[in-house]
Amino acid sequence: MNVTESSSPSTKSKGLFGWFDKRTGLDSVLRETLDEPIPGGARFAYVFGSGLIFIFLSQVITGVFLALYYVPSADHAHTTVAYITKAVSSGSFIRSIHAYGSSAMVILLLLHVTQTFLYGSYKGRRELLWLSGCGLFGLVLCMAFTGYLLPWDQKAYFATAVGTNIAGEVPFIGGWLKSLMRGGADMGTLTLSRFFVAHVLVVPAIIFSFVAMHVYLFRKAGAAGPISENPVAPTSPSEPFYPKQVIVDAAFALLIILVLALMSHYSPFELGPEANPADAHYLPRPEWYYIPIFQWLKYWPGSLSFLGVVVVPSIVAFFFASLPFLDKRMERRPWKRPFAVGCYVFIFLALFGLGGLSYRGDHADPGYDAQLTAQAKATDDFMKQPFQPEVSGGATAAASAASSDPQVAQGAKVFTAHFCNACHGTNGAGGPMAPALTGIHKRLDADHLVALFNAPTEKMTKGGMPKVTLPDADMKALVAYLGSL
Ligand code: HEC
Known part of the structure; x- marks a missing residue:
């Protein structure tokens, strides 16, 4: 029988690789992976997707190291994170890579979506690819939300109190949703263990399967190539993924880890004093990427909160997710798609604007300003104190x-x-x-x-x-x- 070249080109390979290949088909898998044709050739613009996979793996690895010390209970969580930060060798560095990594992930996600959007790469039978990407977007935000509580410092506690209260505003199911998240009416050990399980088991497992789906669908549809290209049947001469795009992607991954390492070394991520639920003055502030939503919700008090919390975000999310179903033209050049690009720019400007308003609000009010400064000082002071072990297991x-x-x-x-x-x-x-x-x-x-x-x-x-x-x-x-x- 004539073995065709594409089905099994490696039957001749010998030695260890040959042994391995006969049992795993590694050679054809590698070919399949590395020979992916990229219409128009390798580009820097395509690095964000693989950058996201890289940073996700970095989060998994650093997360495993953190989990070696972390205890998800209200009595011990803060002490164990303080121990990681102050006592474990390289603990603060690893924790910082993980914490800054979450911000890096959100930034890369926004860049990836922006590139996909501007290049019109969601067009041409890529609806499911886009939808799986939307799922991943939500899952990454879930990871950020669940991870934020785990250190159990003041910032973590009060920001999550706000976050879970917002969930409580959802009509009909709000009360149930809130106590589901908290594991009861108040926040305590049950909340921590729920967030912990979501953060290290449930959500990552879903992310893994979504990434597999996303990559599979991407490979099935093929790379969309430059903006002038027909997304279904590209005509420009293509270049294989390996070596050029692999090198560009690897250089980008190196850049990401370098930036994270420099930040983590020179400005380690802080830990504040332990959560004190009795502190009635604490001003909660979420991580920067949640600030626009945080500000947005201020405009929807009382009975209007239903509109602000549920209706408007659902409409935006719905239109965002259905984009490839609504915009079916094959035109990909951004300047020929003024409406779509206009909406996108508008949403971004709105988010920036809300962020700016939040910043101004905090600094215009002297009471707020003083309280936020005091909170920052309490965090700095706590960071300067040496690690204090718990006395006999939390009890006094x-x-x-x-x-x-x-x-x-x-x-x-x-x-x-x-x-x-x-x-x-x-x-x-x-x-x-x-x-x-x-x-x-x-x-x-x-x-x-x-x-x-x-x-x-x-x-x-x-x-x-x-x-x-x-x-x-x-x-x-x-x-x-x-x-x-
Ligand atoms: C939110 C912080 C806070 C919490 C929680 C708190 N206290 Fe106090 N406590 C204070 C402050 C502030 C004072 C006043 C100190 C002063 O007079 O200078 C005080 C004063 C006291 C005093 C009088 C001390 C004295 O020297 O006259 C006692 C006794 C006391 N607290 C016991 C308790 C007990 C018991 C609890 C728990 C049920 C508790 N506190 C919870 C902040 C707190």
């Missing part, structure tokens, strides 16, 4: 030392359960928000303490300390615990 040291007295141990639990430690520090040792409570029993006896809890002083209220109302037994335990400090 006093509790274990005094575990002979069950009332004191119970009081220690009340103390942490009501976030007293968030302001007064672990074991009431004091913190930036409130003074130490050690030796408090020398100044205030049990009755005075209870009275104080029922009627907090002005200073306490100003400092954000809530009125403490507890069942009798818990109150007694709390007072006993305070007496043990």
Whole structure:
């Protein structure tokens, strides 16, 4: 039988490669991959897709290293991230590559979409390719959202509180959606483990399958080539993917990792103080790519939120996803598609505009400005402190030392359960928000303490300390615990 050249050109190969090839068909797979014809030849404009795959792999690898230390629970998440940042060798560097990598991913995504859009490369039987790309767009935003909470610092906690509250605004299913995300009414360990599972298992698995689909559909349709080209039956002489485009893509990947490494080395990604749910003054700000949406939602208060949160974004997403179904002309040159390009530019300008308004809003109001500066300073201060390990697994040291007295141990639990430690520090040792409570029993006896809890002083209220109302037994335990400090 005559073996045709294209079906199995490698039957002659010998040695280790031949052995391997006979069992895997590696040679034809490589040929299939590397010989992909690119009409009009290699170009820098085509690097963004493979750049995205590269950065995704970098996220997977750095993510695996982070997961070696990370514990997704409200008691330990922040300590473990602090440990990675301050104690693990190269920990801060790897974490920074991962954190900056998420921004790089969003930037590359926007560049990839823009290139596809301007080149009209979604045309010519590429509807499913475009749709799988839209799916990937959403999935990347999901990764950014779920990853943001994991360090469990102030920024993470309050931005995610806002994000999940927004989900709560969706009509009919909002309440359900919000408690599904949070694992209950409030944010805590259940929220963290849900976000963690989504971030490291569920969403990446879906991304892998979507990437496979996207690449397959891309190969099936073929590279669209330059803007003058017919997207279905290109006529310009083509060049194989290897070597020129591979080299350009590799150079781009190198550039990405170089930029990330320089940023991570010279300006390591920060970690703020641990989340303090009792802090009523914290001004949440999401990562930069969510700022335009964040600003947008401010214009839709109360009963209008339905329009801002659901209707308008759904319309935009719907038209965006159906683009190749709506725009069926084969014309690809941007200047011949003024309406489509105009819409695209408009959306981009709107996003930039919203970002600008958000920035101006923050800096025009002196109260906001001061609070944001204080928050940035708290983060800087926290970064300068050396790593502090947890005392005996999250529970307080006093509790274990005094575990002979069950009332004191119970009081220690009340103390942490009501976030007293968030302001007064672990074991009431004091913190930036409130003074130490050690030796408090020398100044205030049990009755005075209870009275104080029922009627907090002005200073306490100003400092954000809530009125403490507890069942009798818990109150007694709390007072006993305070007496043990
Ligand atoms: C939001 C931060 C915050 C939280 C949470 C908080 N406190 Fe306070 N607490 C303060 C501030 C601020 C003061 C006032 C300090 C001052 O008078 O200078 C204060 C004062 C006190 C005092 C009086 C201290 C003194 O020296 O007179 C006690 C006792 C106390 N808190 C106990 C608690 C307990 C118990 C809890 C948990 C149920 C708690 N606090 C939660 C911020 C907080």
